[in-house]
Ligand SMILES: Nc1ncnc2c1ncn2[C@@H]1O[C@H](COP(=O)(O)OP(=O)(O)OP(=O)(O)O)[C@@H](O)[C@H]1O
């Protein structure tokens with residue numbers, strides 16, 4: 001059974017204007033799924049549907065056997081699908097790191113001793129053990145976002161949804177988050193990352209390209225980024241390695257079909 | 273603006289930091305009551321209050337400078353109330369222009385009162401994190417649950433408000449700079465002009481606060497927040513000997529001041545009796 005199954009889901013904020021139309025996909029254990037698409041294509045709306053912040057008007061979302069149709073299952077779904085948003089400042093509710101991370105487990109009614117263990121676990125997962133008693137105000141953007149992730153990890157989710165969680169960070173901060181994501185996947189946590197950075201998306205196992213609320217293209221990064229024209233129509237471009245490969249191809253270097261950095265280095269090595 | 277001291281926490285490991293938040297809040301309130309109770313032998317009474325704050329500051333390992341800084345933020349208010357007293361108090365004899373000796377004395381008392389109260393309040397927030405503060409208030413208000421007062425929600429709202437103060441100050445700074453870059457002028461003109469110049473700051477601030485509130489609500493929902501039902505608390509509060517000592521000290525302060533007040537009454541009675 002998949003961790004998450006999205007079955008023909010639709011949603012509209014207003015009558016006679018559907019924002020999400022018949023979206024279906026599934027996410028497996030430890031899988032990394034990237035969702036890309038132009039502004040207003042419905043990515044954030046889709047994310048909010050995944051953990052029940054919004055309720056599908058059509059179709060169904062199944063998380064660990066619990067259906068979005070079942071009202072009493074809302075908590076079970078939210079426990080399993082953790083959400084991290086763009087601005088860390090608007091997600092931290094307490095003025096001390098450990099108190100903030102305790103917020104989720106407290107909500108679940110977990111006994112005090114175990115909350116302490118969960119804080120340890122969550123801080124370790126994001127490499128912020130030293131900041132347990134710190135005040136988030138004094139942390140860098142990347143560190144704040146790692147605390148926000150830790151706050152969600154304390155709920156021990158099976159799936160982590162990152163809605164443009166690196167958009168406000170500098171390259172260093174983005175790197176920090178990418179490392180955390182890699183670690184989590186090794187522990188079997190599935191990650192769904194919504195992003196405008198193609199270089200992030202290219203590392204995914206699977207990419208969903210959203211256009212006006214529908215999945216326009218889906219597949220492996222290679223499959224998706226080989227459709228350059230189609231992507232252009234959808235207002236998207238290739239990752240940097242893909243652009244370089246394309247330019248090299250035009251100059252007669254045979255590195256066709258390459259989209260990611262590792263592939264590009266490999267292809268270039270072979271040519272040497 | 274960032275290091276606005278009033279209302280911000282100074283992390284340290286000290287006697288006062290370790291005290292139970294509920295006790296600290298009650299002691300702070302009692303202390304303020306004590307300050308207001310001073311109606312006779314002002315110098316002795318205010319001196320005792322000041323001594324109390326000094327002892328607390330030392331026990332809290334908070335730099336004096338930080339505590340004093342809190343006065344800076346209310347200096348306008350202090351001056352304003354003092355000036356009111358100076359110019360509008362008509363009792364006593366005139367010492368200079370319209371200023372009377374009683375007005376002068378009262379102005380001094382008001383300044384002392386406000387400063388002492390702010391010192392106490394800022395010491396409380398310097399040594400008690402917003403979360404502890406909110407938990408403490410929740411603990412104190414807990415009995416109100418009987419009359420269906422939403423104690424938990426009230427405490428949460430407060431702690432979130434406190435948590436967002438620095439964020440909003442940063443944001444205000446940013447908006448002011450952005451408006452200055454567009455040619456806005458906040459420094460010249462009379463007070464009305466300057467107040468009006470703040471409108472283009474307050475409106476973006478308000479709008480962005482609503483957006484923040486929306487996002488915060490989503491983040492809280494995502495972390496399974498559902499009110500106080502079935503909720504546990506990570507930090508538990510304990511009333512210890514430390515707290516008892518604090519309570520005894522502040523009780524001593526109040527008793528002392530009440531004694532001073534009545535001592536005055538008693539001596540007055542004695543003089544009246546003597547005159548008879
Ligand atoms: N609360 C709301 N009420 C009404 N319409 C909304 C609401 N939120 C979003 N929309 C609309 O739904 C559509 C999809 O918005 P959404 O935020 O999901 O897009 P997005 O892909 O996340 O965009 P971005 O890349 O800018 O984050 C947009 O047309 C938007 O105007």
Ligand SMILES: [Mg+2]
Pocket residue numbers: 043044045163164
């Ligand atoms: Mg979005």
